[in-house]
Amino acid sequence: MLISSDYAMLEDKSIPDYDVELLDADELELEEESLFREIRIIADRGQSPIRIDKFLIDHVANTSRNKIQQAADAGSISVNGKVVKSNYKVKPLDEIVITLNTPAYDNSIIPEDIPLDIVYEDDVLMVVNKPAGLVVHPGSGNTHGTLINAVAWHLKDNPDFDPNDPQVGLVHRIDKNTSGLLVVAKSAAAKAHLGMQFFNKTTKRTYNAVVWGNVKEDSGTVTGNITRNPRNRLQMCVSADDSVGKHAVTHYRVLERLSYVSLVECNLETGRTHQIRVHMKHIGHILFNDDVYGGDEILKGTNFSKYSQFVRNCFKLCPRQALHAKTLGFVHPVTGEMMFFDSELPQDFLAMVEAWRKYSSASAAYMND
DSSP states (O other), rough: EEEEEEEEEEOTTTTTOOTTTTTTOOOOOSEEEEEEEEEEEEEOOOOOOOOOOHHHHHHHHTTHHHHHHHHHHTTOOOEEEEETTTTEETTTOOOEEEESSOOSSOOOOOOOOOOOEEEEEEESSEEEEEOOOOSSSSBTTTTTSOOHHHHHHHTTTTTTTOOTTSSEEEEEOEEEEEEEEEEESSSSSHHHHHHHHHTTTOOOOOOOOOOOOOSSSEEEEOOEEEEEOOOOOOOOEEEESSSBBBBBBHHHHEEEEETTTTEEEEEEEEETHHHHHHHHHTOOOBBBBBBBTTSSSOOOOOOOOOHHHHHHHHHHSOOOOOEEEEEEEEEOTTTOOEEEEEOOOOHHHHHHHHHHHHHHHHHHHHHOO
């Protein structure tokens, strides 16, 4: 008998929409895609007639009768290229294909001894400063080594915290290559209370970003529905149709203009996938070194080779999109106290900004000579 398994990225309509602020913040990677599992089986020459649901239970690992029935009901079982029902009788040399919406990885969260930068902690919550490069939660392609694995290790002696219980843990998320502050709930009550604050848009969150170009206005607001880019599924985009996508609002103000880039502060009124990255691109200012949206190319400046080398050195100093979740404010779920946290710019981000400051100062001095 021949059994093979292929995995394809398909949109899972049954998964809660992570764009909702209650579950996710601005910079969630496109994790709303679920890894479906496609399995092909060729029955033996001597196969005796048997219902296909029973046959598949015996021949497909890590599944259940219910999953098989769901696949049959969804038209996801075919034999020799034709969709069949669960009562189909398997015959010798039948080529059977079943698609299961079961992850091909074990998504249970196991405690891992990974360093955590804990900004604040009490009995019901903790605030952590996530470094760039660390995924917040296991998913396809990132089954371990995530922030929540680190949290699970830190709280492994807390009998009330189960990292596999969705009622506790991360209240919101930021993208893998975005650094900054996140709040983690240790109890279901705390997560529900904090989650409603995100949902009702009463949390205070600001990000610092470096964007390409000299932002003309000192401050402004970008409003535009965000949806998936139909031409590139790794990207989100602002929809030209107001009836498509999710309402999103980003307020920004310029902190510094540094020749061909600008340091800006972004305040989120909503929290959609890649919101800051998409909205800043929409107004013509792609995030510096954002390889998903084209910011890892030299988009502004001169044609001199010396300038090109300078920019590429800046890319090396900050080898990811220049975005940092700098502040986070919320009402404590037990005490009712307003809590506000601020974080320093990480070293890679700061080194890149300092390089641009020196370049900008040198350019201004040259122009004044």
